[in-house]
Amino acid sequence: MTRILEEASAGLKALEEEVIRTQFDPDDPASVQAAIDHVEHTIDAKIAPFRGNRLVEEAAEQIKAECRANILQQVADHDTDRGSRTLH
Incomplete structure (x- = not known):
């Protein structure tokens, strides 16, 4: 159990x-998806040494979801801003 917690601590710090x-x-849309893929691959590479540690994998999935939501929110904000610009 101690080993798992030490590994989780190192993985979370990474x-x-x-x-x-x-x-x-x-x-x-392809550019947006490429950005999401880049973020997810970077996170996966960072936690590769900690594969099998459920705590690290769950944290990584949560971070990926937050990053994906952040990117998609930026797209939505861009679309909103485009429609509400002052034109004069």
Whole structure:
């Protein structure tokens, strides 16, 4: 049990320290999906040494979901801003 918790601590720290940057065109669904894929692959690579540790894998899935939601929110905000710009 101690080993699992120590491994989880190291895995969670690795996730916490990871900074992921990505760019995408909010008007291009393929670009948006590529950004999501990039984020998810980066997270998966970061936790690869901790595969099998349920705590790390659950945290990684939660972070991926939050990042995906953040990207999609940026797309939605872009669409909203586009329709409400002042034109004069």
